[in-house]
Amino acid sequence: MIIQQIINALSLGSMYALIAIGYTMVYGILRLINFAHGDIMMVGAFLALITYSATSSFSLAVLVAIIGASITGVLTYKIAYKPLLDKNAPKISLLITAIGVSFFLENLFNMLFGGTPKAFNYPEILDKTIHIAGAVTNLSSILIAIFTVIVLVLVLLFLNKTKYGIAIKAIAFDMNTVKLMGINVDMLIMIVFVIGSALASLGGVFYAISYPSIDPLMGVLVGLKAFAAAVLGGIGSVAGAAIGGFILGFSEIFVVAFFPDIAGYKDAIAFIFLIFILLFRPTGIMGIDFERSRF
Secondary structure, three states, X not given: OHHHHHHHHHHHXXXXXXHHHHHHHHHHHHOOXXXXXXXXXXXXXXXXXXXXXHHOOHHHHHHHHHHHHHHHHHHHHHHHHHHHHXXXXXXXXXXXXHHHHHHHHHHHHHHHHOOOOEEOOOOHHHHOEEEEOOEEEEHHHHHHHHHHXXXXXXXXXXXXXXXXXXXXXXXXXXXXXXXXXXXXXXXXXXXXXXXXXXXXXXXXXXXXXXXXXXXXXXXHHHHHHHHHHHHHHOOOOHHHHHHHHHHXXXXXXXXXXXXXXXXXXXXXXXXXHHHHHHHHOOOOOOOOOHHHOOO
């Protein structure tokens, strides 16, 4: 039973981790909590559903979800955030704008597809039964966890070993100095939004596979939990966001498995963790300084 729950926790934690990484990267550069991030996850899930229903190609569906979510993320930055940044608007204005973008996406998809949850179709092979040390799971749960670890390694390699990644880290440290050095800051910020949105779309597809039903509001609670995971791990730290995601995944699954009487409160676990972290270690597990957050 424990092995079974560990596998389930790795799968759920992977989804939180992918979405939390996007939160933390955007915060690292703009000091902005992008509350529209969970809704970009929803956009990716819907694009995957539409594409798979039309083509029966799941790989194409995932590709379209990544591209569509990335474009949505970049447009959100260019239309909603960049004009305010250019005018040195207060951070509260950016935060209110992020909430406005979130409501816009939710209501747009509600108008287009209705509020009734839609069944999410995916290849039957992902439901193939896998036996591990007596535990029974499906192929998708294993693939989600493996894929998340690979993505995390690739993001860390990009940030630490490539010219663009190092430049992004420099922006997170001191954007004004980077501008004086002639680096195209706007392009690098768009790269961050592309990466974050792409990861959110993957998280949305994985979520839809695990809970095969999607709706325009699916990203609200998941996005808030991913935000809690980012703060838990140390917002501004990619590795910390991933760790926070896995911690939340394990806590939720094990609460339901071993304390079924309080299973109805499992969604509160993320926010209880968030409160305790802010009380006793406000910089998060990885110890990132909120005023000097770095990847």
